[in-house]
Amino acid sequence: MGMKSKYSAHIAVAASAVALSLAVWGAAVLTDSEAAKADAAQARKPDSRAKAPVQAPPVRMPESIAHASESGGSAVNITIDDGPDPRWTPRILEILKENQVKAVFCMIGPQAKEFPDLVKRVVADGHRLCDHTMTHDTSMDKKSVAYQKTQILDAKKMIEDAAGGAKVEYYRAPGGAFTPDSRRIAAAAGMRPLGWNVDTKDFEKPGTAAIVNTVRNELGNGPTILFHDGGGDRSQSVSALEQVLPWLKEQGRTFGFPVRTNPDAS
DSSP states (O other), X not given: OOHHHHHHHHHHHHHHHXXXXXXXXXXXXXXXXXXXXXXXXXXXXXXXXXOOOOOOOOOOOOOSOBOSBTTOTTOBEEEEXXXXXXXXXXXXXXXXXXXXXXXXXXXXXXXXXXXXXXXXXXXXXXXXXXEOOSSOOTTXXXXXXXXXXXXXXXXXXXXXHHHTSOOEEEEOOXXXXXXXXXXXXXXXXXXXXXXXXXXXXXXXXXXXXXXXXXHHHHGGGOSEEXXXXXXXXXXXXXXXXXXXXXXXXXXXXXXXXXXXXXXXXX
């Protein structure tokens, strides 16, 4: 091989080496660039390992029997028991709406199951739900804990199913037959035991005037007033409510719901 040929060969080898080096460097630069882009994209992604936000513990419902009003002051609580009833509940709902008053409806489980549209209407009108057991057994306080639990929790489920998702917020024992066990069962299920201060005795049908006078005479006992929309002819209850609600407003009374989470406001 001549000198010129050797020189040319050396040049070709050198050029090849340079080209290979450039290719390697270019690939490295491209790889680094793609890696940087990948790192940036990964940084923008939410960290799947991040911990879920800490949930606040559920509010423990007091087991004491509530009577006071959430609104305090001169507020009273209207509570309606033993429904829903297809004849009387709509009448009472109309009166409450006319007077812009919200109430608590303490319902019997099977009644709620039979008339779910009424339960939904009660909720849609802004009223609250209360569990009044399965069979309104006023001797519940003499029955076993298992019996009390079935009466309370089965009714709660029926009422909530009929309501389409709204929660039952109170539990009222039939005839006031509370026990420490029934109060504990209700509170553990998220329901505040609910009492009353003024029993209108409207379930005895003493006459509209007598019902109205009971409210007027016993209002000093406390803010929670008991009426009924179920269990029989409630025409007197309807007529009494038509008179009582405007009278309460004339006395400077406002309206609220019974307390739920304040253990001291019984």
